[in-house]
Amino acid sequence: MTLRLAASLLDLVLGLELGPSDKGTPNRCSLDGVTWESRQEGVIDIGIRKLEAAALRLASGALVLEIGRIAVHELAGQVRIEAGVPRLSALGAAGVELSGVKLHGPLGLSPQLQEVWNALPGSPPAGITAGQAAADAWSLGPLGEAEGVIRGEITDAHLLFDAEVTVPIRHGQIDFSDATVEHVGPDSRMGVSRLGLYVDAPNGRSYLYQFASAPLAGVEFERRGALLSPWVSERGTLRLQAFAESMLRQGRRGHGQGLTEQARLLLGRTALSGEVQLGDGRFAVPGLQAHMVGRSEGRNALGLRSEAVGHGLTVEMASLSARDAAAKWKGAELACDEVTAGLKLQLFVEGRQVRFVLEVENGRAAGPRLDLGRSESA
Incomplete structure (x- = not known):
């Protein structure tokens, strides 16, 4: 030592x-x-x-x-x-x-x-964020086969009206063509473009999260119809493991990256709930790693809830199960x-x-x- x-x-x-x-x-x-x-x-x-x-x-x-x-x-x-x-x-x-x-x-x-x-080994010097540590220190394998659904209820939202949002997660991926934003009048749609995550509402497009640069790992951007059509035919997808690892490795190095002011206002009025069953696989952050196991037995399932995301969040895992865990100094x-x-x-x-x-x-x-x-x- x-x-x-x-x-x-x-x-x-x-x-x-x-x-x-x-x-x-x-x-x-x-x-x-x-x-x-x-x-x-x-x-x-x-x-x-x-x-x-x-x-x-x-x-x-x-x-x-x-x-x-x-x-x-x-x-x-x-x-x-x-x-x-x-x-x-x-x-x-x-x-x-x-x-x-x-x-x-x-x-x-x-x-x-x-x-x-x-x-700690691999720890960044003072003033450097963990996201700027060695790229291979991050591994979120359990997200690769995640299954579940995230639900949000937005009350009195200026951007989306009162809305109920449902985002399914299948095989570790979010397909925004399957995500729904229901409210009075024509429903809105979520998607991902080269600029970031957005919502197309009746009053126009609003960005919830802006990317510092594109392309990003794990992102398939929206696609337009044929012959320069203004209509979006596919809303895009996120592969959660690759996308999350990419964001962690980038940290906050890019200017203009992060939640928009509109999104921050929405979070204060958004109740959240959800269930996500994580897959088996390697989980690693700087100085710590483990292999998550037990998916077939329903272990490592996450429960999410919040009355207002902007004020707090609760995450529960009733049955964590891992093997070959190691923390290194x-x-x-x-x-x-x-x-x-x-x-x-x-x-x-x-x-x-x-x-x-x-x-x-x-x-x-x-x-x-x-x-x-x-x-x-x-």
Whole structure:
């Protein structure tokens, strides 16, 4: 583990506040079956049959982590003595169970967490967005075979009148020829052109999202009729995986890219609901990757809801299922054979600030292991 990352983690730990999650219930921790064995080659093996803790609360500035219960089974660690200094080199367990976990705070990083983030492999320098990190760090394979539908209800909208929007997702693709925008009078239509995502309403075309440049990966633009006809014969399609990965890799580098002011006004009056069944496949972001599995059993299905998208959004996944999960730091890696959990993410928009609450229930990790590698100079 590099000195830079070690120092960042030390600063993070020293900056934490530890206490009970409920003032009426003290936190507690227990160890069962502790063993300690020294070997001649300067290695110490440490074993704990069961480590259990409950009612924990950790805080770093405004970011708070609450843990109702955590149990670690068959924990085994290895300490090496190098130049007279003990160093934890590896840590593993048969399994971990989590319940009542809640992480909440502003959608941003405290100074301590920012230092850890900057020490991660592939992390961009300060001032560079994650979207500008290495292109191969992003993989959204589960979107490739996504199935579902997104519904929106727009109340008193100036652009579309009162409207009900339905956007089907089939085989990881949105075909805007199948999307509907129903309201009093002639219905409107959605589509995608080289300028961006649009709505053709009775009072004309309005753009909801503008592209910085074209063409973009995963986009098939609208097509006009024969002989320079002004009528649109096909509204265009989006292949979600390729399009989302392309947008993440681009980040915000392009001028003129993003939601239009008209779209921002609409979001404040748009209620959203939807169900999306994700497919199996590799999911990767800078420093983290996993292989999502269990589509045939209905796992990794997303539920979306919001009374007003401009003010907040709730995303639920009742049954997350992944294997071969790994998080990497410089010289360190945390890996698990299998991970299952129930997740709920809430986003709250409060003025110019965004606050989040992430809840985890019935979390289980099989075969978690931490490899700290060898110490290096910065």
